Amino acid sequence: MEITLGDLDPGAELAELRAALLERPRRIPSRYFYDRRGSELFEAITELPEYYPTRAETALLEAHADEIARATGAEELVELGSGAASKTRILLDALARAGNLRTYVPLDVSEAMVRRSAEELAAAYPELTVHGLVADFHHHLDHIPPGEPRLVIFLGSTIGNLRPAEAVAFLRGIAAPMAPGDFFLLGVDLVKETAVIEAAYNDAAGLTAEFNRNILRVVNRLAGGDFEPDRFAHRAFFDPANRWIEMRLVARGAQTVRLPKLDLTLELADGEELLTEISCKYERRQVERMLARGGFSLDRWFTDDERLFGLALARHDASRPEGGSWHQGTI
Ligand SMILES: C[S@@+](CC[C@H](N)C(=O)[O-])C[C@H]1O[C@@H](n2cnc3c(N)ncnc32)[C@H](O)[C@@H]1O
Incomplete structure (x- = not known):
């Protein structure tokens, strides 16, 4: 067995993350879900009755x-x-x-x-x-x-x-x-009945919400940031025009987030949403x-x-x- 590490470029990753956070709506690329904890949560999600x-x-x-x-x-x-x-x-x-x-x-x-x-x-x-x-x-x-x-x-x-x-x-x-x-x-x-799709991203056990919030911990580690995951609510809904699920994190209260490695400070309004994933059907x-x-x-x-x-x-x-x-x- 052999493992090869590709030349993932941390500088380019940080620049991409910074640019995504400055878009409207602000965005975090989905691949940041998958640190060890995120991958474990995803595995647990795949076993949920709704998923x-x-x-x-x-x-x-x-x-x-x-x-x-x-x-x-x-x-x-x-x-x-x-x-x-x-x-x-x-x-x-x-x-x-x-x-x-x-x-x-x-x-x-x-x-x-x-x-x-x-x-x-x-x-x-x-x-x-x-x-x-x-x-x-x-x-x-x-x-x-x-x-x-x-x-x-x-x-x-x-x-x-x-x-x-x-x-x-x-x-x-x-x-x-x-x-x-x-x-x-x-x-x-x-594509199928909206209720079936939406239930898969809004499970009763709250694992998808936890998975969604975990992306903020990954960003904190990468960017030396101080996102407080518990101050964000999980939101997932089917967009019939694009035929995709959108997963978002909604700020609970106005908050300032410092991300020194991105040379960025975010002033988030109460209810402001960060887009973390689309999932096309x-x-x-x-x-x-x-x-x-x-x-x-x-x-x-x-x-x-x-x-x-x-x-x-x-x-x-x-x-x-x-x-x-x-x-x-x-x-
Ligand atoms: C939705 S999960 C699917 C995992 C597995 N293939 C399955 O079917 O259960 C997406 C996987 O793609 C990986 N991934 C996401 N973006 C990636 C990228 N840009 N390059 C390589 N892997 C990526 C994630 O780390 C994660 O393991």
Whole structure:
């Protein structure tokens, strides 16, 4: 097992955070949710009765993993935003049954999660080469070591955290260097009754609220800041025009927040909101269009009877002229 630390640039991260906090509404990029505590809270959220996406996606993987393994013939599984990689085992088992599996590459910004999942999976699959990458999937795909045929997976509807134009740019970044025989598996949350979606982000146990507020602790650590998380209320609602959930933190009372490493002092009004996450909900045709614009053609579409969640298996569209390499000797 090997772990590689990508060259995450703390200076650029702080500059991006500062710029986001100065937007209106003020914003904190969602990837700051995932320190160790944030990743643990997210894992706990995935087990809540209201949080249907993980159960629905797991069931789809269980039902279709063997078909996916046969269709792709993949020897290497690359997982973007791998987190705890709990669902990954379903695919690893199927790829192992298909007899081709050699390598697993989990990539995540959370070093703690990459280490933990890489260690657990290397122990559970002794024959498997595990190469963990602590990296940003917007910038560091070139850190992925060579190896094919490949299946690249992006689960948990993490793509929903990107605005539509960002999602297409992100897909192009994945598609360009892929070989014609490579596949991409994308998990997406589907449009459904608003009450069902909103309940998933407003659980009765208050874990999502805690997860949301935890982002302020991460920012405090990064920026030497003095946000008081308990002085913010959690708010999550479905925006039907954009078809996305917005998660916000609402200031309880006017407050001054000092962030010395960002050279920034925020004067927040009572009720002022910080946007911490969007989570887009899709329909199949939108996913197909987004994949096409990103350089993929949809090969298979899997969904459940209730149309809660979708899994799109796509091929790199070889008619696209661009090419490149994920492994340009950076590491
Ligand atoms: C919604 S969770 C999904 C985790 C897991 N894939 C699942 O399906 O349960 C999103 C994951 O993406 C990671 N992540 C978010 N932004 C990232 C980025 N820019 N680069 C790499 N990983 C990122 C987070 O650390 C987190 O583990």
